[in-house]
Amino acid sequence: MRRCLQSFKKHSPIGDIVDALWSDGAVIVQNLVAPDTMSRLTAQLEPVLASEDPGGGEFFGYRKKSVGRLFARGREFSEHLLMNERVLEIADATLLPEFPMAVTAPKQKRAQTVDNAEWATYKKEREISPSSHIGPNCHHYRVNVSGALQVWPGGVNQPLHREMGNYRPYLQHDPHRPEWILAINWAGTDFTATNGATRLALGSHRWNDGREAQEHEVEKAIMAKGSAVFWLGKTLHGLGANTDTKPRTGILFTMVVNWLATEENQFLAVPPDLARGLPEKAQQLLGYRSSPTLGWVGGLDQENMLIDGKSGPL
Numbered sequence: 001m002r003r004c005l006q007s008f009k010k011h012s013p014i015g016d017i018v019d020a021l022w023s024d025g026a027v028i029v030q031n032l033v034a035p036d037t038m039s040r041l042t043a044q045l046e047p048v049l050a051s052e053d054p055g056g057g058e059f060f061g062y063r064k065k066s067v068g069r070l071f072a073r074g075r076e077f078s079e080h081l082l083m084n085e086r087v088l089e090i091a092d093a094t095l096l097p098e099f100p101m102a103v104t105a106p107k108q109k110r111a112q113t114v115d116n117a118e119w120a121t122y123k124k125e126r127e128i129s130p131s132s133h134i135g136p137n138c139h140h141y142r143v144n145v146s147g148a149l150q151v152w153p154g155g156v157n158q159p160l161h162r163e164m165g166n167y168r169p170y171l172q173h174d175p176h177r178p179e180w181i182l183a184i185n186w187a188g189t190d191f192t193a194t195n196g197a198t199r200l201a202l203g204s205h206r207w208n209d210g211r212e213a214q215e216h217e218v219e220k221a222i223m224a225k226g227s228a229v230f231w232l233g234k235t236l237h238g239l240g241a242n243t244d245t246k247p248r249t250g251i252l253f254t255m256v257v258n259w260l261a262t263e264e265n266q267f268l269a270v271p272p273d274l275a276r277g278l279p280e281k282a283q284q285l286l287g288y289r290s291s292p293t294l295g296w297v298g299g300l301d302q303e304n305m306l307i308d309g310k311s312g313p314l
Helices: 014-024 035-050 075-082 085-095 116-128 163-167 280-285
Strands: 026-029 064-068 141-151 181-187 199-201 218-220 228-232 248-257
Touching (some): 035 064, 035 141, 035 248, 075 248, 075 280, 085 181, 085 228, 141 280
Antiparallel strands (some): 141 248, 181 228, 199 218
16 A cells, blocks of 8 residues: 655644654655745855756766755754754654753753663663664764755656665664654755655665665655655655756755764864854754763863863863
8 A cells, every 4th residue: 555745734743743754754844934934045055056067976866956064054044944943853753862952852951861770671662662762862963964955857866765874884774773863855945746856765764674665655755845854864765856847956954863973074064163153052953062971072061062161071
């Protein structure tokens, strides 16, 4: 029986959205930002995109333009997209951090660690059900990669792939492992059936390695400008071929657990002098935060390493 990509309104219950994401591996949330807001954001990227020729080779379908370093290109991208409360609620519920980021999440004490009793419960639950939604899976999460992808007419479908594929051979695909990456692709323009909307193999996050998607198992993320499609790091996905007359623009970023290296080096993409001009929550999501044992710098505040403070065991 063919699955359909489920779509929810902005204010739908978060539990319903997350349940669909866990079940299908992808979900759409409609109209997360207003169309005119999205138009202003894409207009800021247009000069860079216009300076490129479509390309990208076989992997990107030959007709792709792209721009990275999204959160260095204006505070507005952090305010409207990165810190969108619905995005953070979904990321919290998917990546299961010890320190959630959504406003509605319970507040944790600084440098909290899982005590022995909690860890025993966590370990037992994982043994019973490896893909259980019990956490934590990380101390916190951060931006993995960011940018815009514009698909021009005349190309071909991108090969379906998984975000977690970047960590091969060190981490192999395992449908029973927790989720370590969440992707968010915003419709900078309408995504239609003909203009290269993202293709997703629903349910593929639960497939064994090597199983390929049949065409009837692939759905397109058809959505209006300002909407967003979310998919899990183990879900097969790819750019669609654009058979229309105009390009389609998507703004993409992924979140990753803090103990994995990021695909895009955010400390170089958004260096401290630029990061200091962003909201504190954006600074933390870009990596300017450490765990008690990973990423700390002596003399800097562990919660925000852009300011002085005490951090680390030295």
